[in-house]
Amino acid sequence: MTNIEHDDAAIIIIGSGAGGGTLAYELTARGLPVVVLEAGSYLRNEDYVNDEWEAFNQMAWLDPRTTSGSWRIARDFPNLPAWIVKAVGGTTTHWSGATPRFKAHEFAARSTYGRIDGANLLDWPITLAELAPFYDKAEVAMGSTHVHGRKPLPANNNYKVFANGAERIGYKFYATGPYATNAEEYDGRPASVQDGFNFQGDKNKSKWSTLVREIPRAEATGLLDLRPECHVVQITHDASGRADAVLYLDKDGNLQRQSAKLVAVAANSIETPRLLLQSASPMFPDGLANSSGQVGRNYMRHTTGSVYARFNDPVRMHRGETMAGVIADESKHDPDRGFAGGYYLETLSLGPAFLASFGDPGAWGQGFTTILEAYANTAGLWIVGEDLPQESNRVTLNTTVSDKNGLPVPNVHFDDHINDIAMRDHGYTQAELLYEAVGSVGAQRTPPYPSTHNMGTSRMSERPEDGVVDKWGRAHDVPNLFISDGSVFTTGAAANPTLTIVALAIRQSEYIADQLKTGGI
Amino acid sequence: MAFPAKYPQLNETELTGEARSVLIRVIRVAFPHPSFPDGPYERTADTILREAENSTWFRVALTQGLLTLGHLAGGDFRDLNDEDATKVLRRIETTEFFGFIRRTTVLNLYDNEDVWEILGFEGPSFDKGGYVNRGFNDLDWLPEARIESYDGPEQLIEIATNVSVATVRGGESASASERDTSNQPGKRDATMTAVKK
Numbered sequence: 001m002t003n004i005e006h007d008d009a010a011i012i013i014i015g016s017g018a019g020g021g022t023l024a025y026e027l028t029a030r031g032l033p034v035v036v037l038e039a040g041s042y043l044r045n046e047d048y049v050n051d052e053w054e055a056f057n058q059m060a061w062l063d064p065r066t067t068s069g070s071w072r073i074a075r076d077f078p079n080l081p082a083w084i085v086k087a088v089g090g091t092t093t094h095w096s097g098a099t100p101r102f103k104a105h106e107f108a109a110r111s112t113y114g115r116i117d118g119a120n121l122l123d124w125p126i127t128l129a130e131l132a133p134f135y136d137k138a139e140v141a142m143g144s145t146h147v148h149g150r151k152p153l154p155a156n157n158n159y160k161v162f163a164n165g166a167e168r169i170g171y172k173f174y175a176t177g178p179y180a181t182n183a184e185e186y187d188g189r190p191a192s193v194q195d196g197f198n199f200q201g202d203k204n205k206s207k208w209s210t211l212v213r214e215i216p217r218a219e220a221t222g223l224l225d226l227r228p229e230c231h232v233v234q235i236t237h238d239a240s241g242r243a244d245a246v247l248y249l250d251k252d253g254n255l256q257r258q259s260a261k262l263v264a265v266a267a268n269s270i271e272t273p274r275l276l277l278q279s280a281s282p283m284f285p286d287g288l289a290n291s292s293g294q295v296g297r298n299y300m301r302h303t304t305g306s307v308y309a310r311f312n313d314p315v316r317m318h319r320g321e322t323m324a325g326v327i328a329d330e331s332k333h334d335p336d337r338g339f340a341g342g343y344y345l346e347t348l349s350l351g352p353a354f355l356a357s358f359g360d361p362g363a364w365g366q367g368f369t370t371i372l373e374a375y376a377n378t379a380g381l382w383i384v385g386e387d388l389p390q391e392s393n394r395v396t397l398n399t400t401v402s403d404k405n406g407l408p409v410p411n412v413h414f415d416d417h418i419n420d421i422a423m424r425d426h427g428y429t430q431a432e433l434l435y436e437a438v439g440s441v442g443a444q445r446t447p448p449y450p451s452t453h454n455m456g457t458s459r460m461s462e463r464p465e466d467g468v469v470d471k472w473g474r475a476h477d478v479p480n481l482f483i484s485d486g487s488v489f490t491t492g493a494a495a496n497p498t499l500t501i502v503a504l505a506i507r508q509s510e511y512i513a514d515q516l517k518t519g520g521i
Numbered sequence: 522m523a524f525p526a527k528y529p530q531l532n533e534t535e536l537t538g539e540a541r542s543v544l545i546r547v548i549r550v551a552f553p554h555p556s557f558p559d560g561p562y563e564r565t566a567d568t569i570l571r572e573a574e575n576s577t578w579f580r581v582a583l584t585q586g587l588l589t590l591g592h593l594a595g596g597d598f599r600d601l602n603d604e605d606a607t608k609v610l611r612r613i614e615t616t617e618f619f620g621f622i623r624r625t626t627v628l629n630l631y632d633n634e635d636v637w638e639i640l641g642f643e644g645p646s647f648d649k650g651g652y653v654n655r656g657f658n659d660l661d662w663l664p665e666a667r668i669e670s671y672d673g674p675e676q677l678i679e680i681a682t683n684v685s686v687a688t689v690r691g692g693e694s695a696s697a698s699e700r701d702t703s704n705q706p707g708k709r710d711a712t713m714t715a716v717k718k
Contacts (some may be wrong), residue, residue: 052643053632103679112680152668156657163666173677176668193651203647313662318642320657334681352642356631364551364614364623365607372631373554376641438663 002033004225007262010035010511012246014232014275017090018501019485020208020266021218022141026509028223032516035225035258036218037248039267040086042228043093045212047274048201052353055200059411060095061086064409065270066398071414072447076361081412081434082301083450084268088228089211091452092498093379097179097207098346099144099499101135104128105333106341106386106493112333113340118417119388120298124490125462125471134503140203142208142502143186145177152176153183156194156320158347161311161379165434166327166345173328175351180208180499181321181365187213196349198322226460230256233407235263235279235288235481243288243481249405262512262521264473266484266505269454273395273487274410276458276468289458289475294467296396298389298459299412300492301451303420305383308359309443310374317349317379325381330430331494339422342494345431350380358449365458371444379435383427384453386494388417395457424448453497472511475502480521484508536573536580540587541566546599547590548626550606551619556639565630570626579621586618 004010011027013020016038016221024036049055056330060083065073067081084091100247105112107128110121136148145152153176155163166174181202184191193204205212214406238244243263265272273296279288287295308314325347332342343496352375359371372379398411416424428445435443461467464476475481484505486497493500515521544566545559573580590598593609601609613619630636634644646652 050647053628105680111565146670152670155668156652157660159668160602160658160660160663160666163668164663167666172671172673172675174667175670192653193647194653194657195651196657197647204651295628313660314641315660316641316656319646319652319655319659328677332677332679332681336681336683352637352640353632355626356627362623364627366553367611369553372640373556402654 002222002225004033006256006258009244009259009513010225010262011262012037012123012258012260013264013266013484014092014246015266015268015271015485016088016215016226017085017266017268017485018092018210018498019505020264021089021214022502022505023043023266023484023509024224024422025210025214025218026506027513028218028221030509030513031223032513033223033225034218034458035227037232037246037258038088038226038228039231039271040088040090040228042412043087043089043201045201045205046202048197048203050195050197050200052200055197059085059087059201063403064401065322066401066409066411067413068411069393069414071416072361072416073450077088077450081376081414082268082270082454083452084454087210088215088226092209093201093211094211095452095498096198096346096348096496097181098323098326098496099139099142099178099180100326100328100331100344100495102128102493102495102500103331106491109341109386109491116340116388118390119367119419120391121389122461122466122490124460125189125460127486131491131500131503131507134393134507135499137506138499138503139178141213141506142180142499143182143189144499145179145181145183146175149176150186151183153179153192153321153324154179156324157315158320158349158379159325161315161435162188162325162327162345165438166329168437169430169434169497171327171329171434175326176324177326179321179324181324182206192321194320196318196320196322229503231405231406232267232275233278235265235275237281237283237288237478242477243478253405260480262480262482262516264354264482264484264512269396269457269487270410270412270486272483272485273457274397277397284477289468289477289481290402291477292461292465293468294459296457297391297394298456299393299395299414299454300387300389300456300489300490301414301448302453302455303343303383303387303423303427304448304453305424306380306446307370307383307428307431307443308355308378308380308446308450309432309440311377311379311438311440314376315379316376318351322348322349323382330385330427337426339419339426340388341386341419341423343423343427344494345427345434346382346384348380348382359444359446361447370442374442379440381431383424383431384494384496385423385427386492387420389456389459389491390415390417413480453486455486455489455490455492455497458483460488460490473508482508482512536584536587537572540609541570543590543598544569544622546606547610547622548630550603551610551623552626552630553603554636554639557636561633561636564633564635565626568629569622569625582618582621586613586616601686622709
């Protein structure tokens with residue numbers, strides 16, 4: 001590993017997850033040295049534990065946050081708006097692994113769905129055709145099953161219930177993937193042992209993460225200066241409005257300054273806008289790169305929900321991959337269903353500890369214990385669909401609450417759009433029909449968990465007045481500032497976001513390398 | 522809680538053995554699992570008592586709550602049958618007292634192998650080689666399911682054929698040149714306003 005001097009104007013990447021980790025690898029592979037500042041510690045696969053709460057406390061981003069709005073999270077988990085990871089590798093170390101692509105029309109949501117009251121829809125400044133070659137690269141890098149010759153994952157118990165139910169209600173487009181988890185040895189990593197612990201970190205390294213692929217490969221180039229436990233406080237700029245340094249707290253709490261020639265922010269969709277807002281200055285009074293006023297706005301979390309169905313016979317959903325089944329039939333745009341956009345159904349399993357906490361938050365008594373009593377005979381799935389961007393769904397700085405460093409905490413405000421509610425209700429109903437078709441005797445509608453898909457708070461736009469970054473993720477207002485995570489999503493699409501974050505980061509790395517070579521930055 | 526100064530016990534911040542036994546009964550009534558032995562409930566009660574030590578607010582709420590539960594029960598809460606005891610708890614379910622017990626129970630009762638085994642969860646599995654050779658696919662009451670992508674004659678229709686582009690909620694098709702957004706009203710916004718009037 002290299003050491004870059006604090007006075008050397010460096011390429012600085014903030015965050016080491018799907019966006020930051022990928023960008024770090026792609027740039028170092030092109031011979032460019034980078035500093036990666038990661039707020040979390042350097043956990044390794046062998047450090048992970050097969051225990052839901054212990055792993056949560058080991059991996060999750062637990063710095064205080066506040067919430068407001070009518071979403072249930074503000075009542076049930078007021079200080080945990082998002083369930084993401086604080087560690088090297090970021091949330092790729094905890095993600096379930098699903099890798100569907102966006103559809104062509106999902107890059108043109110405004111044109112396709114038309115005007116919808118209360119929604120701040122906008123077309124992406126890029127198309128599927130432009131991103132397709134990078135989707136290919138991302139899928140090959142991540143080892144997505146079902147594509148590029150990768151074998152499908154085998155059917156586990158939860159999938160057998162899911163797929164049989166799908167078939168019986170007339171769904172066609174179901175399979176055990178695509179998932180970025182090895183069904184056979186690939187890329188130097190082994191096949192899944194079906195241990196049933198995904199959200200707790202994959203000890204077996206079968207699931208792709210930047211921890212198992214991009215970070216070690218970037219380290220092997222000798223050009224990566226990875227600094228874990230370094231929490232960035234501010235991006236500073238010079239008189240011309242170019243980013244010139246990053247201020248961060250190191251693991252001992254000392255404030256450090258790293259000189260910058262280029263800054264790429266990939267801190268996930270809550271911390272990224274928080275950092276831009278914390279970087280306000282007389283030249284950028286509303287926050288860095290925020291002349292549009294869109295920093296922190298249009299926060300999206302996907303329309304989600306789960307259904308846990310009970311059967312007379314054993315399912316044992318905890319055995320095997322947590323997620324290894326996708327139904328795409330409802331991912332279409334069909335307003336006859338009563339909403340714009342589409343959703344996927346994906347298998348999901350929780351252990352008793354998490355099912356108790358998230359299955360029906362706030363409940364107790366016989367109705368609650370029925371869910372747990374049926375654990376062994378329960379099958380589960382997750383609804384994940386497009387939610388609509390709204391300007392009022394927003395990350396702001398809460399200056400009345402401080403974190404341990406004395407920094408204002410982010411507040412996350414969220415209200416469902418009526419389109420989101422209609423989609424979720426449709427998903428619940430379809431899931432119940434699916435399970436009834438294979439004999440379920442009862443089902444629990446579980447509300448959205450703390451958000452695992454966080455998007456939109458620094459969105460891409462053609463015009464500087466509509467968003468924060470251009471089609472390369474380059475800030476409209478600051479020429480050497482890039483955003484490299486899901487914050488740049490103009491709209492959320494139905495698909496799980498990680499594949500698209502990785503594809504965009506690969507594409508961005510080519511642009512950055514090219515611009516640095518030609519003096520364009 | 523509801524009845525302060527009338528009760529000299531209010532100043533009592535040490536929980537008695539009797540309070541612990543009432544607490545165990547509260548947890549069992551609120552989270553009834555006939556198959557659970559006393560152990561998991563006692564363990565959970567002790568966790569709640571330990572957590573109460575760390576917070577004056579919870580300690581005060583818990584102490585007074587347990588002391589006064591008998592008033593709603595018309596005697597000793599522990600003497601009520603399940604149905605009557607549940608009714609009493611329903612009356613206080615929005616109190617800080619009950620909320621503290623509920624939250625702590627949900628987090629702790631189910632986070633221990635003493636109940637996992639009863640519920641049919643097998644705990645950590647990586648050290649045992651996962652389930653790849655231990656029944657990850659042993660469900661036999663349904664047919665085997667296809668795992669590959671669908672390759673039949675139907676195509677996934679991404680946009681329903683009965684929808685012309687941008688007819689959702691009365692919009693009209695927008696070409697790239699006349700796009701607008703809700704925060705940046707443009708030509709199409711004006712059209713929509715006119716329609717509404």
